[in-house]
Amino acid sequence: MIVKQISKNIYLIKFKTRNDLTSTLLRFQEHYESPKFKGKIFTLEEYKKWYIKNSPKGIKTGKFTYYKDWSGFNIPSHILQPFYRGLFNPLTEAEKSILHVFNKIRNKKFYIIGVYGDVDKSILKHEIAHGMYYSNNNYHKEVNAVLKKMDSIAVKQIIKYFKKNAGYHKDVYLDEIHAYTLTEKGLLKKRGVDVHRILNTRKELLQLFKKYSSR
Ligand SMILES: [Zn+2]
Structure with a gap:
């Protein structure tokens, strides 16, 4: 993963594959904006169960299609706080690497954007x-x-x-x-x-x- 500061308060993280992107940022993103899990502490398993029952493709196929459903991620810095405080433990190695990247500026207000591969401009x-x-x-x-x-x-x-x-x-x-x-x-x-x-x-x-x- 490559991290680049693209403006004063905005950081772009570029992942190699869509799977890397979506699996790494899922819990950060959904702690921020899920209709079900916003502001809540949850495990990946809990999220999977809910998503299969509530997303259009999950309902249709009975499978967890999240990793292929989403392609751009956006996370305000305050969302990282409960992760730094250990509330989401155990963290995956990928989640830990995100916290590590922003550790030095963790108390500042900034924004994280996540994309993958040959980034689609739109x-x-x-x-x-x-x-x-x-x-x-x-x-x-x-x-x-x-x-x-x-x-x-x-x-x-x-x-x-x-x-x-x-x-x-x-x-x-x-x-x-x-x-x-x-x-x-x-x-x-x-x-x-x-x-x-x-x-x-x-x-x-x-x-x-x-x-x-x-x-
Ligand atoms: Zn959006």
Whole structure:
């Protein structure tokens, strides 16, 4: 795994394979935004059981498909704290290596993005958008002002999709609506969202992203 600081408070971790990425960051990510496990302490086995019963592919196949379902990870630094404090012990070697990497700055506010292989640009952009939303107050405020005016039918359709894919806690819906509108127009269309309803919002978000990421 390669760690690179890509802006003042955002660190990019690049893994060799999708499996390395998803298996290493699962518990950090889901402690942050799982609809079931957010803020909770849990084992991988507990998570697997739940995910098979609640994710679309798990329901369909009876198998744990998480490692192939997700491809970009985003974790605010405060999420590492219970792991440093031993609450998630026993940790895997991979989880320990993440704590080791950030040990020196563990009390600072920063953001971790995880990707793999030949990084897909839109995935990277999606995760950087989360990083900026967390670490840049002005970007955060301007994005919220744009989302406030967003078409309410489209918002409902996106949330319906989030509920189905078992990936997000309601506390991160706003942040995810922001990132999906920016980078996942095609996927949203496939999942039944009237994308013409998001075009104006998307245009404004793209302008904000450009404005803040070029600094
Ligand atoms: Zn996201």
